[in-house]
Amino acid sequence: MAEPTHIMPLTVSLLPLLLLLSIANGVHCFEEKKVFFMNKFQWKQLSNAPRCLPQKSRSENDATILEMKHRDYCFGTIKNWEEKLQKRIISDNSRVKSLQSRIRRAVSSRMKDQSETQIPITSGINLQTLNYIVTVELGGKKMMVIVDTGSDLTWVQCQPCKSCYDQQDPLFNPTISSSYQSILCNSSTCQSLESTTGNSGVCGTEQPTCNYIVNYGDGSYTRGDLGHELLNLGTTSVEDFIFGCGRNNKGLFGGAAGVMGLGKSDLSLVSQTSTQFGGVFSYCLPSTEADDASGSLILGGDSSVYKNSTPISYTKMISSIQLSNFYFLNLTGVSIGDVALQATGFGKDGIIIDSGTVITRLAPSVYRALRAEFLKQFSGFPPAPSYSILDTCFNLSGYEEVNIPTLRMNFEGAVEVNVDVSGMFYFVKTDASQVCLAVASLSYEDEVGIIGNYQQKNLRIVYDSKESKLGFAEEPCSFT
Ligand SMILES: *[C@@H]1O[C@H](CO)[C@@H](O)[C@H](O)[C@H]1NC(C)=O
Numbered sequence: 291m292a293e294p295t296h297i298m299p300l301t302v303s304l305l306p307l308l309l310l311l312s313i314a315n316g317v318h319c320f321e322e323k324k325v326f327f328m329n330k331f332q333w334k335q336l337s338n339a340p341r342c343l344p345q346k347s348r349s350e351n352d353a354t355i356l357e358m359k360h361r362d363y364c365f366g367t368i369k370n371w372e373e374k375l376q377k378r379i380i381s382d383n384s385r386v387k388s389l390q391s392r393i394r395r396a397v398s399s400r401m402k403d404q405s406e407t408q409i410p411i412t413s414g415i416n417l418q419t420l421n422y423i424v425t426v427e428l429g430g431k432k433m434m435v436i437v438d439t440g441s442d443l444t445w446v447q448c449q450p451c452k453s454c455y456d457q458q459d460p461l462f463n464p465t466i467s468s469s470y471q472s473i474l475c476n477s478s479t480c481q482s483l484e485s486t487t488g489n490s491g492v493c494g495t496e497q498p499t500c501n502y503i504v505n506y507g508d509g510s511y512t513r514g515d516l517g518h519e520l521l522n523l524g525t526t527s528v529e530d531f532i533f534g535c536g537r538n539n540k541g542l543f544g545g546a547a548g549v550m551g552l553g554k555s556d557l558s559l560v561s562q563t564s565t566q567f568g569g570v571f572s573y574c575l576p577s578t579e580a581d582d583a584s585g586s587l588i589l590g591g592d593s594s595v596y597k598n599s600t601p602i603s604y605t606k607m608i609s610s611i612q613l614s615n616f617y618f619l620n621l622t623g624v625s626i627g628d629v630a631l632q633a634t635g636f637g638k639d640g641i642i643i644d645s646g647t648v649i650t651r652l653a654p655s656v657y658r659a660l661r662a663e664f665l666k667q668f669s670g671f672p673p674a675p676s677y678s679i680l681d682t683c684f685n686l687s688g689y690e691e692v693n694i695p696t697l698r699m700n701f702e703g704a705v706e707v708n709v710d711v712s713g714m715f716y717f718v719k720t721d722a723s724q725v726c727l728a729v730a731s732l733s734y735e736d737e738v739g740i741i742g743n744y745q746q747k748n749l750r751i752v753y754d755s756k757e758s759k760l761g762f763a764e765e766p767c768s769f770t
């Protein structure tokens with residue numbers, strides 16, 4: 291057992307990083323990592339961060355590397371971090387609820403009329419859960435878009451706009467772009483919309499354009515018409531890239547011009563750029579929201595451009611007939627501080643890996659075992675009340691640093707992934723009086739588990755649709 295004496299009082303009060311991490315130094319029976327807490331002064335500094343500078347990109351070998359930022363940093367000053375952190379959790383719950391209902395409908399749709407039963411996932415864009423942005427160039431204009439592996443159609447707000455939310459970049463204007471062309475409603479692309487967005491494309495009333503609708507579970511939506519346009523990703527040009535020109539968009543999309551769909555279907559950016567990038571992309575999500583923290587989205591599968599510190603190990607993607615646009619993996623086990631959890635919920639159905647969900651959701655049987663083992667090893671700390679979906683909480687305001695047990699996920703093919711220490715605790719209160727284990731339980735055993743972005747930080751995660759495999763390696767994320 292780890293004794294409470296492993297908490298070493300620190301004299302350092304101002305730490306340069308939000309969550310500085312280091313490996314625990316011996317003397318414990320369980321595998322642990324140390325987490326330093328940010329003090330009030332640092333939260334204040336963070337909230338005074340300036341708007342982000344233009345995001346960078348570069349090419350190396352056959353890969354294009356785009357700088358990836360947390361959008362909270364880029365879209366204005368955050369006055370109340372605590373409120374922000376709390377809203378994000380509530381929002382995350384909505385996203386997951388909507389995702390589960392989509393899955394249920396998709397599964398039952400094998401017997402019913404598909405158009406009626408399939409609704410798209412709540413993308414979470416308005417809900418502050420889709421957190422990572424990159425900059426691309428569409429028709430020669432730079433635009434910040436939110437990266438989402440849970441959606442397929444890429445779209446941006448377009449002029450003339452019937453209803454657009456505020457965005458940081460000027461609206462895209464297809465009428466002044468010589469490389470823009472509408473997609474007609476009698477095309478096969480238009481006919482394929484239903485399987486991608488859940489709504490079939492319809493002909494425009496005045497022109498034979500292909501009108502699309504993407505409804506998100508929470509009432510927000512984008513509506514417009516499909517077009518193709520020259521897309522530049524770093525120095526790589528993609529001609530005739532199909533995307534949605536959003537003329538009527540509702541939701542608090544947080545200043546981004548739109549969404550980059552990195553799902554698995556034919557319309558996604560991954561499929562449309564397969565001649566350039568071979569159907570492979572990877573990302574490394576930064577561990578903090580601080581101004582100097584950046585990660586990268588790499589398009590292309592040349593692993594020599596990664597900065598991984600451990601070898602990449604691959605697990606296979608599980609195919610799901612009903613949900614062919616999501617990335618499913620086979621989670622075969624979880625351990626806490628080297629103790630393998632015993633639970634019935636492993637290896638049965640796939641678990642989704644998603645860039646847009648924040649907190650990892652596990653089957654109740656798995657979560658119960660995880661919680662019990664975590665409490666056993668992380669003992670002696672004062673408990674704090676639950677917050678929304680997070681029910682393993684502590685008052686750590688009296689500590690400057692603590693050692694926390696290592697969380698490890700195992701996937702089919704003997705793949706082991708250590709969750710970065712920055713993805714272990716979620717701060718509900720910035721003074722650390724309510725800090726919760728950043729993992730939650732699903733409501734029912736038969737719901738589909740999700741690996742959220744909080745547990746994907748400081749990892750190179752390689753999505754290889756061509757070979758139907760997904761790779762993990764440790765990497766201190768940074769664009770440079
Ligand atoms: C679609 O309609 C246009 C006219 O609106 C026509 O020129 C074109 O041949 C049609 N394409 C197909 C595939 O039917």
Ligand SMILES: *[C@@H]1O[C@H](CO)[C@@H](O)[C@H](O)[C@H]1NC(C)=O
Binds near residue numbers: 608620640702
């Ligand atoms: C997951 O992997 C385990 C062990 O290899 C296997 O028994 C199980 O059938 C797999 N589950 C799925 C859904 O593929």
Ligand SMILES: *[C@@H]1O[C@H](CO)[C@@H](O)[C@H](O)[C@H]1NC(C)=O
Binds near residue numbers: 687689723
């Ligand atoms: C948290 O713990 C500190 C001391 O460690 C105490 O002063 C404070 O009142 C506690 N806060 C809550 C909300 O319980």
